[in-house]
Amino acid sequence: MNIIVFQNIRFVILGEEVLVKNGISVTIRPVPNQISSECGMCIEVGSDDLDAVKKLLDDCAITFQLVKI
Amino acid sequence: MAYSRQLVVVYKSVRFAEEPLVLKEIVLFLLSLSSKMVEVNCIGQKCPMPLITTKKALIGNPNDTLCILLDNETSCSNLKTYLTDNGLEFSVEKVNGVFRIVTGNSIVQIESLGNEENYCNSNLERSYIVVLDSNEMGQGSMELGTILLKGFLSALSESDFLPAEVICYNKGVLLASSNTPFAGYLKVLEDKNVKITLCGTCVDYFGIKDELQVGKISNMMYILERLSSSFKIVKP
Numbered sequence: 001m002n003i004i005v006f007q008n009i010r011f012v013i014l015g016e017e018v019l020v021k022n023g024i025s026v027t028i029r030p031v032p033n034q035i036s037s038e039c040g041m042c043i044e045v046g047s048d049d050l051d052a053v054k055k056l057l058d059d060c061a062i063t064f065q066l067v068k069i
Numbered sequence: 070m071a072y073s074r075q076l077v078v079v080y081k082s083v084r085f086a087e088e089p090l091v092l093k094e095i096v097l098f099l100l101s102l103s104s105k106m107v108e109v110n111c112i113g114q115k116c117p118m119p120l121i122t123t124k125k126a127l128i129g130n131p132n133d134t135l136c137i138l139l140d141n142e143t144s145c146s147n148l149k150t151y152l153t154d155n156g157l158e159f160s161v162e163k164v165n166g167v168f169r170i171v172t173g174n175s176i177v178q179i180e181s182l183g184n185e186e187n188y189c190n191s192n193l194e195r196s197y198i199v200v201l202d203s204n205e206m207g208q209g210s211m212e213l214g215t216i217l218l219k220g221f222l223s224a225l226s227e228s229d230f231l232p233a234e235v236i237c238y239n240k241g242v243l244l245a246s247s248n249t250p251f252a253g254y255l256k257v258l259e260d261k262n263v264k265i266t267l268c269g270t271c272v273d274y275f276g277i278k279d280e281l282q283v284g285k286i287s288n289m290m291y292i293l294e295r296l297s298s299s300f301k302i303v304k305p
Contacts, residue, residue, distance in 0.1 A: 028223060030220045
């Protein structure tokens with residue numbers, strides 16, 4: 001499972017908007033218990049989209065962390 | 070047999086009326102003349118047996134009126150839901166602790182009868198229903214409410230203790246529309262055998278019938294029945 005965690009919920013909202021607008025399939029989900037994060041929500045993405053996701057978020061200067069669980 | 074011949078003659082004579090509803094009424098009336106009352110005794114049976122027995126009786130007597138006898142409320146409630154979902158009219162009365170469900174003059178679509186096991190809710194005390202009456206979770210910020218609801222539905226679908234049903238009304242029915250990202254979240258629940266019920270009046274009000282991607286349309290009588298018989302209702 002590829003989980004992207006963000007600093008706060010505003011980045012989650014922005015991140016989802018950017019990814020969906022660019023045709024990436026995402027699932028919003030609560031941050032799994034084994035990951036600590038300041039924000040309670042995260043975005044799950046498919047393995048095939050990882051490179052595109054990283055580029056899109058970087059281009060928008062959204063700070064994120066990718067966690068594989 | 071004589072009634073059947075009569076039925077064919079009358080059917081042919083009224084088919085030119087080209088009024089489907091009137092025609093259906095006439096056919097149902099004539100069917101009622103030729104039908105008989107079949108007693109289905111489910112006294113002492115625990116769920117899912119009454120559902121299985123009733124389904125067999127429906128298949129075996131498609132044109133007859135069934136008089137189903139039950140002695141426990143859970144089975145009665147489950148059977149009522151099953152009959153409603155399969156488009157069967159019925160009346161219920163309780164006499165001396167025995168529930169008596171009499172089916173009306175509906176034409177049974179045998180091939181589309183639902184799986185009775187899905188209606189067995191014998192752990193009624195532990196099960197719960199989730200009510201979604203909005204396309205956001207809580208009040209205040211709409212964008213926050215939207216993301217919270219997605220998180221809620223995602224967590225719900227991964228829960229070890231799934232709800233028996235999710236009932237959507239008012240703006241909650243918008244979640245089932247293919248035009249929103251929520252339908253996918255509800256689909257995951259439906260794939261896990263969680264029943265998704267949509268208020269028909271609300272679907273009509275928002276004009277989204279052709280866009281529905283998930284769920285089954287039902288009415289207020291059904292929603293009232295389910296909410297009033299559920300031990301727990303969760304409303305995010």
